[in-house]
Amino acid sequence: MRSTLYLKFVIVYVIFGFLSIFIVATLTFNLTESPLEIEMATSLYREANLFANHYLPSYFSEGVDDSQVHLQLSGIEIQLEAAVWFVDKDGVMISSAVSEEYPSAPYEIEAFDPVESKGSQYQIGDYHEYFEEDVITVIAPVVYSYSPKGYLLIHKYVSDSLKPQKILLRASVITVFVIYILSFMVLLAFQYFVYLPLRKITEAATQYALGNLEYEIPVNTEDEMGYLSASLNYMSSQLRDMEDYQKKFVANVSHDFRSPLTSIKGYVEAMADGTIPPELHEKYLKIILFETERLTDLTQDLLTLNEFDTKNMLLNKEVFDIHEMIRNVAASFEGTCKQKKISIEVIFPPKKLTVNGDKRKIQQVLYNLLDNAIKFSEPDSVVTIETTERGEKVYTSVKDDGIGIPRTSLNKIWERFYKSDLSRGKDKKGTGLGLAIVKEAIQAHGENINVVSTEGVGTEFIFSLPRG
Secondary structure, three states: OOOOHHHHHHHHHHHHHHHHHHHHHHHHHHHHHHHHHHHHHHHHHHHHHHHHHHOOHHHHOOOOOHHHHHHHHHHHHHHHOOEEEEEEOOOEEEEEEOOOOOOOOOOEOOOOOOOOOOOOOOEEEOOOOOOOOOEEEEEEEEEEOOEEEEEEEEEEEHHHHOHHHHHHHHHHHHHHHHHHHHOHHHHHHHHHHHHHHHHHOHHHHHHHHOOOOOOOOOOOOHHHHHHHHHHHHHHHHHHHHHHHHHHHHHHHHHHHHHHHHHHHHHHHHHHHOOOOOHHHHHHHHHHHHHHHHHHHHHHHHHHHHHHHOOOOOOOOEEEEEHHHHHHHHHHOOHHHHHHHOOEEEEEOOOOOOEEEEEHHHHHHHHHHHHHHHHHOOOOOOEEEEEEEEEOOEEEEEEEEOOOOOOHHHOOOOOOOOOOOHHHHOOOOOOOOOHHHHHHHHHHHOOOOEEEEEEOOOEEEEEEEEEEO
16 A cells, blocks of 8 residues: 555646546536537527518518519628528528528428427528538528418528537636646645655554544544545444444334324324224224324334344335325325315326335325425415326326425425424424435335425425336
């Protein structure tokens, strides 16, 4: 390590410099080409329509003659530095204005089709082989007496749109190169503040690796302390990870058991005090049975996790009807929704949608998301659950009209035990684990979950699952 570490860093530094210049040049070219073309095409289309709508109709009403039209077209040609053609509805040339860079206009456009761009504002190509290189072509109809009598065509070389690209590319490469030269100081800093002190603390790191956790490295600078922190983290990672896993395990179990038990307790109390009439007992007993089965499944998951002694989430994937699961989960919140005067609206496509995943884990995800949506919604509001199918994915959305999540908290809501300031007033019993559990469950399936929220407006969570 002592003889090669610095050399490796130099090699990586040189490679990084060349890759940076190459990537910046490539990205600048690729990322600016299409926007510049679109910007030019949009500008040409706007100018063409403006002229075709406000001036050229006068030609068909004999308000202006050929010379006046040609004069106006010449003005457009000078302004846009493009080839401007004015043709009738059959493609016969009425007038044109072309600069020296462009070929002369034809007498008639062969196989003229004003809608050949197929709904786009522009088309790119040699336009019926009239140009030697690709041009951006826009076509604007000239309407007179409620019908198109002619068309205004503007052609401009695609290469003209890329002139700013060369300026951007040159500026980007020069900037990166200057930064790369200046960053040479980083290499010198590594030599004097990292590499040399690294040799001095090797013995201390060895002592720590042997188990002497109380050993202190006599280094006062931040660089050396950073290395010591990395060593400490490496040696103590196993113990700390085990302790964190145990805390996480207990917290998650407590959270998962509390939700169904609260639901069961609420329905039993309502049945006992007569809030739920006897004729509806069977319906709510089925809901209680549904929640009891959830608890049984959770218990089985705990036994399985304990048996395998693993930190990875164990998945029992199967194909199931996501709509049926959503209905069952939504039914378990009926009592809570009635109490808060909140309605749950489901929006499903007409056909049946099946997904492939761990049914219990996805049920847990839906339960936690719906629980949060109801918890943070105002009375007399609506919580919407919607499913959509895109390709091989099924997307499920849970949307509420509640208090929303502050922008500063959006990246933190997935952290364990995190609760935003706005949620503390409404979520006094929450532990801040619900969304952490949701994210881990979805990521265990190799999928993603996203959130869109506006403070004071509402929140929408969207997660994906593979189609069954």
